[in-house]
Amino acid sequence: MWERVNANFRLTDEQIRRFRDVGFVVLDRITGDEEVERLRGIFDRLFATSAGRDRGRQFDLAGTDEEGRPPVLPQILNPVEFAPELAETQFRVAALAIARQLLGPEAEPWFEHAILKPPGYGAPTPWHQDEAHRSDGGVDYEQVSIWMPLQEATAENGCMQFIPKSHLGPVLAHRSPGNDPRVMALECIGGFDGANSVLCPLPPGGATVHHARTLHQAGANTSGIPRRAYILAFRGKVTPNPAFEGYRWNAEKTTAAQARGKAWENRGGAAGRLVRRAGAFVARVRDKAAGLLRG
């Protein structure tokens, strides 16, 4: 049933208006129970095997990420690279349809991440705007993120919380949490008022859709179950913006994951880099062709 629904997934005009007006919408459902269960299994495997950690793609978002210390907020960037079956989900089909409704027909998948909030000690995600993470200077685009929990998301286990209309203002000042540049996360230190923020508990397979400028946070996981979330980010039409050179708070980062990524990139010296770049090019062409075939 969900296959049919998802291929034609549409936000209502009211939901689109709401997204533009307050910066987020909440969906009771974006995919079916079987897919959510399958994704839970994939996520648990990827985190248990530290997939991507050696190349800096799995890291502790909220801690200093030292070897041997359990991460308080493990995250995997682009998990689809480590579990190709993630490329074939109904969640992805529906999310792209939503992104195109909100950002226009040029909207394209931009990146994705898997977040695990371990039971009992999973750390809160500080207030931030996703756009503050951007480090790709010279261009501009709108971005949306579609956040789906793989079990119930509640106030106790760290559901999303948004500040309505915060997407209408600029990107506010951010810094590394505790001013520690070894931590990958960002926290907003600009003037904002969290008093009228909206908690968004969700059933498994529900989703929130938010603009890259919408201020949001997620609490700690004080429950007894892991809180997993799968996030797909999309960007709209890209336009030149020579004035944007990236943010200082990102340039200052010195994370362990960056160091692991650099070491991975330099494996085998120049020849190794060339082989990996050629492989990445072939994969991009293949994905493009697959995308065209799917329409």
Ligand code: NI
């Ligand atoms: Ni975020």
